[in-house]
Amino acid sequence: MNDRLSAQMGFLLEADRLKSVLRATTLADGSRVENSGEHSWHLALYAMVLRDQAAPGVNIDRVMRMLILHDLVEIDVGDVPIHSANGAAHGSAEVLAAERAAADRIFGLLPPDLGSEFRALWEEFEAAESPDAVFAKSLDRVQPVMQNLASGGGTWVTYGVTADQLESRVGVKVARGAPTLWAWVQEKTTAWFAAR
Amino acid sequence: MNDRLSAQMGFLLEADRLKSVLRATTLADGSRVENSGEHSWHLALYAMVLRDQAAPGVNIDRVMRMLILHDLVEIDVGDVPIHSANGAAHGSAEVLAAERAAADRIFGLLPPDLGSEFRALWEEFEAAESPDAVFAKSLDRVQPVMQNLASGGGTWVTYGVTADQLESRVGVKVARGAPTLWAWVQEKTTAWFAAR
Ligand SMILES: [Ca+2]
Numbered sequence: 001m002n003d004r005l006s007a008q009m010g011f012l013l014e015a016d017r018l019k020s021v022l023r024a025t026t027l028a029d030g031s032r033v034e035n036s037g038e039h040s041w042h043l044a045l046y047a048m049v050l051r052d053q054a055a056p057g058v059n060i061d062r063v064m065r066m067l068i069l070h071d072l073v074e075i076d077v078g079d080v081p082i083h084s085a086n087g088a089a090h091g092s093a094e095v096l097a098a099e100r101a102a103a104d105r106i107f108g109l110l111p112p113d114l115g116s117e118f119r120a121l122w123e124e125f126e127a128a129e130s131p132d133a134v135f136a137k138s139l140d141r142v143q144p145v146m147q148n149l150a151s152g153g154g155t156w157v158t159y160g161v162t163a164d165q166l167e168s169r170v171g172v173k174v175a176r177g178a179p180t181l182w183a184w185v186q187e188k189t190t191a192w193f194a195a196r
Numbered sequence: 197m198n199d200r201l202s203a204q205m206g207f208l209l210e211a212d213r214l215k216s217v218l219r220a221t222t223l224a225d226g227s228r229v230e231n232s233g234e235h236s237w238h239l240a241l242y243a244m245v246l247r248d249q250a251a252p253g254v255n256i257d258r259v260m261r262m263l264i265l266h267d268l269v270e271i272d273v274g275d276v277p278i279h280s281a282n283g284a285a286h287g288s289a290e291v292l293a294a295e296r297a298a299a300d301r302i303f304g305l306l307p308p309d310l311g312s313e314f315r316a317l318w319e320e321f322e323a324a325e326s327p328d329a330v331f332a333k334s335l336d337r338v339q340p341v342m343q344n345l346a347s348g349g350g351t352w353v354t355y356g357v358t359a360d361q362l363e364s365r366v367g368v369k370v371a372r373g374a375p376t377l378w379a380w381v382q383e384k385t386t387a388w389f390a391a392r
Binding site for chain 2: 002004005006008009011012013015016017018019020027028029031034035037038040041042044045046048049050052053061064065068069110114118146147150180181184
């Protein structure tokens, strides 16, 4: 007999399904592909650990909240790997429309105040314009790079990615929110691609 | 040539191993057991969604940070299920000592300022005395109850748990930080145990 709490708990039960959404990237040890739930946890930890890489004024608590929520729409849409379909599938109009419909349904499970707040955080992340969102996006893009480096190439091998494609699809976006971090990572990716 | 960043990234790589630590609880659909990485993500989302269940003065951002970190020691020690060994293994002196050694090693990978900060958050969580830690513990205890209810009993069946054991091992601790939440959940667990 608590409609608000029932809606909150219903949302949390539905969210459990994100643990069954599989990504293209593997764990660092290559043992299996990663799911979007554990990926979101790892990103929140990235935010905590790498806060000194963010531009002044970035609010790390908001970044963490965005990262915890950012993939929930994948419960309906699935993960669209950034290097799949030669880089064309990710961010296509079709995928964006499906993600929007998923956001309507999933955030719509919550009491309206929480639903609007979470939806706004997700929209902000997707727009990638505010300093908090730009930094959150940098982390979301750099984590799979680190997993690929650790596992011996991962999705770069799967999708035949070149160093230039990595730079344009990933590097530019990491550098936008975390330039020093990308410089550090780039040294390692350059060496990896050079050794191919 | 950035020792601080190298230490931060080394810690984040090591943290990836939490995704391979298996818990006794399954996903809500019962398809497989949950790992401690995705469990930690789910708990951070619980904190965001259920913040109105916390006592006044609880800082939800700190609660989220605690929950993101709270299981990292399991990389070395593994998850000790709360109902295993008839409730005696969890919190034993042996397990606590091993977790302390794991915290030394894992938080010791970080630059000292971050390492001390994270270690202190983990110690606060473990002590379960501050309002933030008490609420974080309530969420950590209630989430597996929701997974068990959804999957048809889960670890209550595995370990032959009684309603009284659930109340003393779990209910009391959820109620301490989130009494209204436990009253809502208890209605459902009471019905489940009555139907056995
Ligand atoms: Ca836990």
